[in-house]
Amino acid sequence: MDIEHKQAELIGHFVKQAETHRGSALANVIVEATSDSSLFAFSEILAAPNVSELQGTEYSVFLDMLRLFAHGTWSDYKSNAGCLPQLVPDQVRKLKQLSVLTLAETKKVLPYDQLMLEIDVLNVRELEDFLINECMYAGIVRGKLDQLRRCFEVQFAAGRDLRPGQLGSMIQTLTNWLATSDNLLLSIQEKIKWADMTSEVDKKHKKEIEDRVEEVKKSLSLKQADMEFQGHEEIFYSEPGGVMDYEEDRSRPKRRRPPIS
Known part of the structure:
Protein backbone atom coordinates (compact mmCIF):
# COMPACT_ATOMS: atom_id res chain seq x y z
CA MET A 1 0.00 0.00 0.00
CA ASP A 2 1.49 3.39 -0.96
CA ILE A 3 1.93 6.17 1.58
CA GLU A 4 -0.85 8.36 0.12
CA HIS A 5 -3.43 5.57 0.33
CA LYS A 6 -2.40 4.67 3.85
CA GLN A 7 -2.51 8.32 4.89
CA ALA A 8 -6.03 8.68 3.53
CA GLU A 9 -7.24 5.62 5.46
CA LEU A 10 -5.66 6.79 8.72
CA ILE A 11 -7.04 10.31 8.33
CA GLY A 12 -10.54 8.94 7.72
CA HIS A 13 -10.24 6.70 10.78
CA PHE A 14 -9.12 9.44 13.16
CA VAL A 15 -11.60 11.99 11.79
CA LYS A 16 -14.42 9.57 12.64
CA GLN A 17 -12.94 9.07 16.10
CA ALA A 18 -12.70 12.82 16.62
CA GLU A 19 -16.33 13.29 15.57
CA THR A 20 -17.61 10.74 18.08
CA HIS A 21 -15.51 11.58 21.18
CA ARG A 22 -15.33 14.53 23.54
CA GLY A 23 -13.28 15.71 26.51
CA SER A 24 -10.66 13.28 27.80
CA ALA A 25 -11.62 10.61 25.23
CA LEU A 26 -10.97 13.11 22.45
CA ALA A 27 -7.62 14.01 24.06
CA ASN A 28 -6.67 10.34 23.89
CA VAL A 29 -7.63 10.24 20.20
CA ILE A 30 -5.29 13.20 19.57
CA VAL A 31 -2.43 11.47 21.41
CA GLU A 32 -3.02 8.29 19.41
CA ALA A 33 -3.13 10.17 16.10
CA THR A 34 0.05 12.13 16.79
CA SER A 35 1.84 8.92 17.86
CA ASP A 36 0.89 6.84 14.82
CA SER A 37 4.06 6.02 12.89
CA SER A 38 2.33 6.30 9.49
CA LEU A 39 0.32 9.51 9.89
CA PHE A 40 1.90 12.84 8.91
CA ALA A 41 -1.13 15.05 8.12
CA PHE A 42 -3.50 16.43 10.75
CA SER A 43 -5.48 19.32 9.24
CA GLU A 44 -8.62 17.20 8.67
CA ILE A 45 -8.62 16.08 12.31
CA LEU A 46 -7.98 19.66 13.39
CA ALA A 47 -11.03 20.79 11.40
CA ALA A 48 -13.43 18.40 13.20
CA PRO A 49 -16.03 20.41 15.21
CA ASN A 50 -15.45 18.47 18.43
CA VAL A 51 -11.72 19.26 18.27
CA SER A 52 -12.38 22.99 17.89
CA GLU A 53 -14.62 22.82 20.96
CA LEU A 54 -11.61 21.92 23.12
CA GLN A 55 -10.56 25.56 22.96
CA GLY A 56 -10.95 27.19 26.39
CA THR A 57 -11.48 23.87 28.22
CA GLU A 58 -9.13 21.92 30.48
CA TYR A 59 -8.14 19.87 27.42
CA SER A 60 -7.20 22.85 25.25
CA VAL A 61 -3.51 21.92 25.56
CA PHE A 62 -4.27 18.86 23.43
CA LEU A 63 -5.70 21.16 20.77
CA ASP A 64 -2.45 23.16 20.91
CA MET A 65 -0.49 19.93 20.66
CA LEU A 66 -2.44 18.89 17.55
CA ARG A 67 -1.74 22.30 15.99
CA LEU A 68 1.95 21.78 16.75
CA PHE A 69 1.99 18.48 14.86
CA ALA A 70 0.06 20.02 11.98
CA HIS A 71 2.32 23.04 11.51
CA GLY A 72 5.20 23.07 14.00
CA THR A 73 8.63 21.52 14.57
CA TRP A 74 10.70 20.00 17.35
CA SER A 75 12.26 23.41 17.98
CA ASP A 76 8.78 24.90 18.42
CA TYR A 77 7.98 22.24 21.01
CA LYS A 78 11.17 22.91 22.96
CA SER A 79 10.33 26.62 23.03
CA ASN A 80 6.81 25.94 24.40
CA ALA A 81 7.27 22.67 26.31
CA GLY A 82 5.93 24.21 29.52
CA CYS A 83 2.59 24.98 27.87
CA LEU A 84 2.09 21.59 26.21
CA PRO A 85 1.55 18.00 27.37
CA GLN A 86 4.70 15.93 27.73
CA LEU A 87 5.34 13.93 24.57
CA VAL A 88 5.75 10.16 24.52
CA PRO A 89 8.72 8.69 22.54
CA ASP A 90 6.61 7.98 19.46
CA GLN A 91 5.46 11.60 19.41
CA VAL A 92 9.04 12.85 19.80
CA ARG A 93 10.15 10.76 16.84
CA LYS A 94 7.15 11.93 14.80
CA LEU A 95 7.82 15.61 15.53
CA LYS A 96 11.47 15.23 14.55
CA GLN A 97 10.40 13.55 11.29
CA LEU A 98 8.09 16.48 10.60
CA SER A 99 10.95 18.88 11.35
CA VAL A 100 13.10 17.24 8.68
CA LEU A 101 10.14 17.37 6.31
CA THR A 102 9.67 21.09 6.94
CA LEU A 103 13.31 21.80 6.05
CA ALA A 104 13.14 19.53 2.99
CA GLU A 105 10.12 21.45 1.68
CA THR A 106 12.08 24.70 1.48
CA LYS A 107 15.65 23.61 0.64
CA LYS A 108 17.15 21.03 -1.69
CA VAL A 109 20.45 20.77 0.17
CA LEU A 110 20.33 20.40 3.97
CA PRO A 111 23.65 20.75 5.85
CA TYR A 112 24.26 18.08 8.49
CA ASP A 113 25.01 20.72 11.10
CA GLN A 114 21.62 22.34 10.60
CA LEU A 115 19.82 19.01 10.76
CA MET A 116 21.66 17.87 13.91
CA LEU A 117 20.76 21.13 15.61
CA GLU A 118 17.12 20.95 14.49
CA ILE A 119 16.42 17.40 15.71
CA ASP A 120 18.89 17.21 18.61
CA VAL A 121 21.25 14.46 17.50
CA LEU A 122 24.87 14.37 18.63
CA ASN A 123 26.81 13.01 15.67
CA VAL A 124 26.70 12.30 11.93
CA ARG A 125 26.15 8.55 12.37
CA GLU A 126 23.05 9.13 14.50
CA LEU A 127 21.77 11.71 12.03
CA GLU A 128 22.24 9.47 8.99
CA ASP A 129 20.56 6.55 10.78
CA PHE A 130 17.58 8.79 11.53
CA LEU A 131 17.36 10.06 7.95
CA ILE A 132 17.52 6.55 6.52
CA ASN A 133 15.39 4.60 9.01
CA GLU A 134 12.86 7.19 10.11
CA CYS A 135 12.52 9.44 7.06
CA MET A 136 13.45 7.68 3.82
CA TYR A 137 12.10 4.27 4.83
CA ALA A 138 8.92 6.00 6.00
CA GLY A 139 8.54 7.47 2.51
CA ILE A 140 8.30 11.11 3.55
CA VAL A 141 11.59 12.13 1.89
CA ARG A 142 13.99 10.75 -0.68
CA GLY A 143 17.52 11.90 -1.24
CA LYS A 144 21.24 11.30 -1.13
CA LEU A 145 23.54 11.36 1.89
CA ASP A 146 26.76 13.17 1.00
CA GLN A 147 29.31 12.45 3.72
CA LEU A 148 32.07 14.34 1.94
CA ARG A 149 30.08 17.57 1.79
CA ARG A 150 28.26 16.76 5.06
CA CYS A 151 24.79 17.36 3.65
CA PHE A 152 21.55 15.67 2.64
CA GLU A 153 20.51 16.30 -0.99
CA VAL A 154 16.71 16.27 -1.18
CA GLN A 155 15.11 14.65 -4.22
CA PHE A 156 11.53 14.42 -2.91
CA ALA A 157 9.62 15.67 0.12
CA ALA A 158 6.00 14.96 1.01
CA GLY A 159 3.88 18.03 1.71
CA ARG A 160 2.87 19.06 5.21
CA ASP A 161 -0.43 20.60 6.28
CA LEU A 162 -0.90 24.17 5.11
CA ARG A 163 -0.22 26.71 7.82
CA PRO A 164 -2.72 29.54 8.48
CA GLY A 165 -2.27 32.20 5.81
CA ILE A 235 33.16 20.92 -92.29
CA PHE A 236 30.54 20.30 -95.01
CA TYR A 237 31.52 23.32 -97.11
CA SER A 238 35.26 22.97 -96.74
CA GLU A 239 35.61 19.28 -97.73
CA PRO A 240 37.53 18.60 -101.05
CA GLY A 241 35.16 17.64 -103.82
CA GLY A 242 32.31 19.22 -102.00
CA VAL A 243 29.43 21.06 -103.54
CA MET A 244 31.21 24.36 -103.67
CA ASP A 245 34.24 22.90 -105.45
CA TYR A 246 32.02 21.11 -107.90
CA GLU A 247 30.10 24.25 -108.79
CA GLU A 248 33.26 26.25 -109.14
CA ASP A 249 34.64 23.58 -111.48
CA ARG A 250 31.57 23.76 -113.72
CA SER A 251 31.75 27.53 -113.99
CA ARG A 252 35.30 27.53 -115.33
CA PRO A 253 35.66 27.79 -119.15
CA LYS A 254 36.93 24.63 -120.74
CA ARG A 255 40.15 24.72 -122.76
CA ARG A 256 40.08 23.46 -126.27
CA ARG A 257 42.79 21.13 -127.38
CA PRO A 258 44.69 22.24 -130.42
CA PRO A 259 44.07 20.16 -133.55
CA ILE A 260 46.40 17.37 -134.22
CA SER A 261 48.48 18.06 -137.27
Whole structure:
Protein backbone atom coordinates (compact mmCIF):
# COMPACT_ATOMS: atom_id res chain seq x y z
CA MET A 1 0.00 0.00 0.00
CA ASP A 2 1.49 3.39 -0.96
CA ILE A 3 1.93 6.17 1.58
CA GLU A 4 -0.85 8.36 0.12
CA HIS A 5 -3.43 5.57 0.33
CA LYS A 6 -2.40 4.67 3.85
CA GLN A 7 -2.51 8.32 4.89
CA ALA A 8 -6.03 8.68 3.53
CA GLU A 9 -7.24 5.62 5.46
CA LEU A 10 -5.66 6.79 8.72
CA ILE A 11 -7.04 10.31 8.33
CA GLY A 12 -10.54 8.94 7.72
CA HIS A 13 -10.24 6.70 10.78
CA PHE A 14 -9.12 9.44 13.16
CA VAL A 15 -11.60 11.99 11.79
CA LYS A 16 -14.42 9.57 12.64
CA GLN A 17 -12.94 9.07 16.10
CA ALA A 18 -12.70 12.82 16.62
CA GLU A 19 -16.33 13.29 15.57
CA THR A 20 -17.61 10.74 18.08
CA HIS A 21 -15.51 11.58 21.18
CA ARG A 22 -15.33 14.53 23.54
CA GLY A 23 -13.28 15.71 26.51
CA SER A 24 -10.66 13.28 27.80
CA ALA A 25 -11.62 10.61 25.23
CA LEU A 26 -10.97 13.11 22.45
CA ALA A 27 -7.62 14.01 24.06
CA ASN A 28 -6.67 10.34 23.89
CA VAL A 29 -7.63 10.24 20.20
CA ILE A 30 -5.29 13.20 19.57
CA VAL A 31 -2.43 11.47 21.41
CA GLU A 32 -3.02 8.29 19.41
CA ALA A 33 -3.13 10.17 16.10
CA THR A 34 0.05 12.13 16.79
CA SER A 35 1.84 8.92 17.86
CA ASP A 36 0.89 6.84 14.82
CA SER A 37 4.06 6.02 12.89
CA SER A 38 2.33 6.30 9.49
CA LEU A 39 0.32 9.51 9.89
CA PHE A 40 1.90 12.84 8.91
CA ALA A 41 -1.13 15.05 8.12
CA PHE A 42 -3.50 16.43 10.75
CA SER A 43 -5.48 19.32 9.24
CA GLU A 44 -8.62 17.20 8.67
CA ILE A 45 -8.62 16.08 12.31
CA LEU A 46 -7.98 19.66 13.39
CA ALA A 47 -11.03 20.79 11.40
CA ALA A 48 -13.43 18.40 13.20
CA PRO A 49 -16.03 20.41 15.21
CA ASN A 50 -15.45 18.47 18.43
CA VAL A 51 -11.72 19.26 18.27
CA SER A 52 -12.38 22.99 17.89
CA GLU A 53 -14.62 22.82 20.96
CA LEU A 54 -11.61 21.92 23.12
CA GLN A 55 -10.56 25.56 22.96
CA GLY A 56 -10.95 27.19 26.39
CA THR A 57 -11.48 23.87 28.22
CA GLU A 58 -9.13 21.92 30.48
CA TYR A 59 -8.14 19.87 27.42
CA SER A 60 -7.20 22.85 25.25
CA VAL A 61 -3.51 21.92 25.56
CA PHE A 62 -4.27 18.86 23.43
CA LEU A 63 -5.70 21.16 20.77
CA ASP A 64 -2.45 23.16 20.91
CA MET A 65 -0.49 19.93 20.66
CA LEU A 66 -2.44 18.89 17.55
CA ARG A 67 -1.74 22.30 15.99
CA LEU A 68 1.95 21.78 16.75
CA PHE A 69 1.99 18.48 14.86
CA ALA A 70 0.06 20.02 11.98
CA HIS A 71 2.32 23.04 11.51
CA GLY A 72 5.20 23.07 14.00
CA THR A 73 8.63 21.52 14.57
CA TRP A 74 10.70 20.00 17.35
CA SER A 75 12.26 23.41 17.98
CA ASP A 76 8.78 24.90 18.42
CA TYR A 77 7.98 22.24 21.01
CA LYS A 78 11.17 22.91 22.96
CA SER A 79 10.33 26.62 23.03
CA ASN A 80 6.81 25.94 24.40
CA ALA A 81 7.27 22.67 26.31
CA GLY A 82 5.93 24.21 29.52
CA CYS A 83 2.59 24.98 27.87
CA LEU A 84 2.09 21.59 26.21
CA PRO A 85 1.55 18.00 27.37
CA GLN A 86 4.70 15.93 27.73
CA LEU A 87 5.34 13.93 24.57
CA VAL A 88 5.75 10.16 24.52
CA PRO A 89 8.72 8.69 22.54
CA ASP A 90 6.61 7.98 19.46
CA GLN A 91 5.46 11.60 19.41
CA VAL A 92 9.04 12.85 19.80
CA ARG A 93 10.15 10.76 16.84
CA LYS A 94 7.15 11.93 14.80
CA LEU A 95 7.82 15.61 15.53
CA LYS A 96 11.47 15.23 14.55
CA GLN A 97 10.40 13.55 11.29
CA LEU A 98 8.09 16.48 10.60
CA SER A 99 10.95 18.88 11.35
CA VAL A 100 13.10 17.24 8.68
CA LEU A 101 10.14 17.37 6.31
CA THR A 102 9.67 21.09 6.94
CA LEU A 103 13.31 21.80 6.05
CA ALA A 104 13.14 19.53 2.99
CA GLU A 105 10.12 21.45 1.68
CA THR A 106 12.08 24.70 1.48
CA LYS A 107 15.65 23.61 0.64
CA LYS A 108 17.15 21.03 -1.69
CA VAL A 109 20.45 20.77 0.17
CA LEU A 110 20.33 20.40 3.97
CA PRO A 111 23.65 20.75 5.85
CA TYR A 112 24.26 18.08 8.49
CA ASP A 113 25.01 20.72 11.10
CA GLN A 114 21.62 22.34 10.60
CA LEU A 115 19.82 19.01 10.76
CA MET A 116 21.66 17.87 13.91
CA LEU A 117 20.76 21.13 15.61
CA GLU A 118 17.12 20.95 14.49
CA ILE A 119 16.42 17.40 15.71
CA ASP A 120 18.89 17.21 18.61
CA VAL A 121 21.25 14.46 17.50
CA LEU A 122 24.87 14.37 18.63
CA ASN A 123 26.81 13.01 15.67
CA VAL A 124 26.70 12.30 11.93
CA ARG A 125 26.15 8.55 12.37
CA GLU A 126 23.05 9.13 14.50
CA LEU A 127 21.77 11.71 12.03
CA GLU A 128 22.24 9.47 8.99
CA ASP A 129 20.56 6.55 10.78
CA PHE A 130 17.58 8.79 11.53
CA LEU A 131 17.36 10.06 7.95
CA ILE A 132 17.52 6.55 6.52
CA ASN A 133 15.39 4.60 9.01
CA GLU A 134 12.86 7.19 10.11
CA CYS A 135 12.52 9.44 7.06
CA MET A 136 13.45 7.68 3.82
CA TYR A 137 12.10 4.27 4.83
CA ALA A 138 8.92 6.00 6.00
CA GLY A 139 8.54 7.47 2.51
CA ILE A 140 8.30 11.11 3.55
CA VAL A 141 11.59 12.13 1.89
CA ARG A 142 13.99 10.75 -0.68
CA GLY A 143 17.52 11.90 -1.24
CA LYS A 144 21.24 11.30 -1.13
CA LEU A 145 23.54 11.36 1.89
CA ASP A 146 26.76 13.17 1.00
CA GLN A 147 29.31 12.45 3.72
CA LEU A 148 32.07 14.34 1.94
CA ARG A 149 30.08 17.57 1.79
CA ARG A 150 28.26 16.76 5.06
CA CYS A 151 24.79 17.36 3.65
CA PHE A 152 21.55 15.67 2.64
CA GLU A 153 20.51 16.30 -0.99
CA VAL A 154 16.71 16.27 -1.18
CA GLN A 155 15.11 14.65 -4.22
CA PHE A 156 11.53 14.42 -2.91
CA ALA A 157 9.62 15.67 0.12
CA ALA A 158 6.00 14.96 1.01
CA GLY A 159 3.88 18.03 1.71
CA ARG A 160 2.87 19.06 5.21
CA ASP A 161 -0.43 20.60 6.28
CA LEU A 162 -0.90 24.17 5.11
CA ARG A 163 -0.22 26.71 7.82
CA PRO A 164 -2.72 29.54 8.48
CA GLY A 165 -2.27 32.20 5.81
CA GLN A 166 -0.17 29.92 3.63
CA LEU A 167 -3.00 29.20 1.18
CA GLY A 168 -3.14 32.80 -0.01
CA SER A 169 0.63 32.80 -0.58
CA MET A 170 0.40 29.54 -2.53
CA ILE A 171 -2.42 30.91 -4.69
CA GLN A 172 -0.34 34.00 -5.47
CA THR A 173 2.70 31.87 -6.30
CA LEU A 174 0.63 29.68 -8.63
CA THR A 175 -0.95 32.75 -10.22
CA ASN A 176 2.50 34.21 -10.91
CA TRP A 177 3.64 30.87 -12.30
CA LEU A 178 0.59 30.69 -14.57
CA ALA A 179 1.23 34.21 -15.87
CA THR A 180 4.87 33.36 -16.56
CA SER A 181 3.82 30.16 -18.33
CA ASP A 182 1.32 32.06 -20.49
CA ASN A 183 3.99 34.60 -21.49
CA LEU A 184 6.43 31.81 -22.26
CA LEU A 185 3.84 29.99 -24.37
CA LEU A 186 3.08 33.18 -26.29
CA SER A 187 6.80 33.70 -26.91
CA ILE A 188 7.17 30.12 -28.15
CA GLN A 189 4.18 30.53 -30.48
CA GLU A 190 5.68 33.73 -31.90
CA LYS A 191 8.99 31.96 -32.50
CA ILE A 192 7.22 29.08 -34.22
CA LYS A 193 5.34 31.55 -36.43
CA TRP A 194 8.58 33.36 -37.28
CA ALA A 195 10.31 30.03 -38.03
CA ASP A 196 7.45 28.98 -40.34
CA MET A 197 7.59 32.31 -42.16
CA THR A 198 11.37 32.10 -42.51
CA SER A 199 11.03 28.56 -43.82
CA GLU A 200 8.57 29.68 -46.49
CA VAL A 201 10.89 32.52 -47.54
CA ASP A 202 13.79 30.09 -47.76
CA LYS A 203 11.73 27.66 -49.83
CA LYS A 204 10.72 30.46 -52.20
CA HIS A 205 14.32 31.67 -52.52
CA LYS A 206 15.52 28.12 -53.14
CA LYS A 207 12.87 27.66 -55.86
CA GLU A 208 13.95 30.89 -57.55
CA ILE A 209 17.59 29.77 -57.55
CA GLU A 210 16.66 26.35 -58.92
CA ASP A 211 14.61 27.99 -61.69
CA ARG A 212 17.53 30.28 -62.60
CA VAL A 213 19.90 27.33 -62.66
CA GLU A 214 17.55 25.50 -65.01
CA GLU A 215 17.37 28.55 -67.28
CA VAL A 216 21.15 28.80 -67.39
CA LYS A 217 21.40 25.08 -68.16
CA LYS A 218 18.91 25.41 -71.03
CA SER A 219 20.72 28.47 -72.38
CA LEU A 220 24.08 26.71 -72.27
CA SER A 221 22.56 23.64 -73.91
CA LEU A 222 21.15 25.74 -76.77
CA LYS A 223 24.46 27.55 -77.28
CA GLN A 224 26.33 24.27 -77.35
CA ALA A 225 23.89 22.83 -79.91
CA ASP A 226 24.26 25.96 -82.06
CA MET A 227 28.04 25.77 -81.92
CA GLU A 228 27.98 22.11 -82.90
CA PHE A 229 25.67 22.87 -85.83
CA GLN A 230 27.95 25.65 -87.09
CA GLY A 231 30.92 23.36 -86.81
CA HIS A 232 29.20 20.78 -88.98
CA GLU A 233 28.43 23.40 -91.66
CA GLU A 234 32.05 24.50 -91.85
CA ILE A 235 33.16 20.92 -92.29
CA PHE A 236 30.54 20.30 -95.01
CA TYR A 237 31.52 23.32 -97.11
CA SER A 238 35.26 22.97 -96.74
CA GLU A 239 35.61 19.28 -97.73
CA PRO A 240 37.53 18.60 -101.05
CA GLY A 241 35.16 17.64 -103.82
CA GLY A 242 32.31 19.22 -102.00
CA VAL A 243 29.43 21.06 -103.54
CA MET A 244 31.21 24.36 -103.67
CA ASP A 245 34.24 22.90 -105.45
CA TYR A 246 32.02 21.11 -107.90
CA GLU A 247 30.10 24.25 -108.79
CA GLU A 248 33.26 26.25 -109.14
CA ASP A 249 34.64 23.58 -111.48
CA ARG A 250 31.57 23.76 -113.72
CA SER A 251 31.75 27.53 -113.99
CA ARG A 252 35.30 27.53 -115.33
CA PRO A 253 35.66 27.79 -119.15
CA LYS A 254 36.93 24.63 -120.74
CA ARG A 255 40.15 24.72 -122.76
CA ARG A 256 40.08 23.46 -126.27
CA ARG A 257 42.79 21.13 -127.38
CA PRO A 258 44.69 22.24 -130.42
CA PRO A 259 44.07 20.16 -133.55
CA ILE A 260 46.40 17.37 -134.22
CA SER A 261 48.48 18.06 -137.27
